[in-house]
Amino acid sequence: VENHLFQVVALLAMDAPASIAAEDQRSEKVKVFRSMRPLTRGDIVRGQYIGYLNEDGVAPGSDTETYCAARVHIDSWRWDGVPWYIRAGKRLAVTATEVVVELRSPPQRLFAESPRQSIQANYLRFRLEPGPAIAIAARLKRSADEFSGVQREFSLLEEQRGAESPYDRLLGDAMAGDDTLFTSEAAVEAAWTVVDPILKRHRRAVPYQPAGWGPKQADALLGPGERWHNPRRTVVASTES
Numbered sequence: 001v002e003n004h005l006f007q008v009v010a011l012l013a014m015d016a017p018a019s020i021a022a023e024d025q026r027s028e029k030v031k032v033f034r035s036m037r038p039l040t041r042g043d044i045v046r047g048q049y050i051g052y053l054n055e056d057g058v059a060p061g062s063d064t065e066t067y068c069a070a071r072v073h074i075d076s077w078r079w080d081g082v083p084w085y086i087r088a089g090k091r092l093a094v095t096a097t098e099v100v101v102e103l104r105s106p107p108q109r110l111f112a113e114s115p116r117q118s119i120q121a122n123y124l125r126f127r128l129e130p131g132p133a134i135a136i137a138a139r140l141k142r143s144a145d146e147f148s149g150v151q152r153e154f155s156l157l158e159e160q161r162g163a164e165s166p167y168d169r170l171l172g173d174a175m176a177g178d179d180t181l182f183t184s185e186a187a188v189e190a191a192w193t194v195v196d197p198i199l200k201r202h203r204r205a206v207p208y209q210p211a212g213w214g215p216k217q218a219d220a221l222l223g224p225g226e227r228w229h230n231p232r233r234t235v236v237a238s239t240e241s
Helices: 005-013 022-035 166-176 185-198 215-220
Strands: 044-049 067-073 083-089 097-102 121-129 131-143 150-155 206-208
Touching: 005 022, 005 083, 005 097, 005 185, 022 206, 044 215, 083 097
Parallel strands: 044 206
Antiparallel strands: 044 067, 067 083, 097 121, 121 131, 131 150
16 A cells, blocks of 8 residues: 555646656655645554465464555645545455546536436546556437436557566666656655554454455445445446446
8 A cells, every 4th residue: 555556646646747857756746645644543444355364374363454445635735625545455356456536426417317416427547457548437328319328438458568567667667777666765754654653553454255345344434425446357448337
């Protein structure tokens, strides 16, 4: 969470840097981390998949988490009042790294076939791995005479044959002297300041079934009408949500 997903959050939340230079990008990330509200026990749910205690080398009764969901707040002018939900875990249904930006519904309905509160919000989906993709979900008119809508997702997939693994790229960048993808000491310290309050002051991990989406207790982090966007095994163009 701290050294990976926080970096993804910072890339999305940061203001445009003065240039594409590594130092300018890192400077904007630091501003995001310093604007993050320190986590409390009520902001996280820790989980442990059933069967973990039977793994080799695991101590009996271990409380080590294999799953974490968190609610993050960024106290800045741009993101005031916007919750950020992040989660990561082992033995989940799908292995993927995705970012979903859910758009707020307008005050008036374009399509009148169902109550506004029951309509899924439009969103942008960014898949980082496996297989980079960008998708947008929009509500469109059904192919009929009545003025009713249906949500569709349109995707753009990037085919990468023989692409480098992430660590291959990092090692190559390090040897070439390109530190764009490397974090700064200030960013590391600021990010750890956010998670430090809950490193020892947290609730015990709750069990969850493998091949699912983690413990149901994570749903309590969400606000009214909000939901987790579960990654798909593959991103398919023009599929109904």
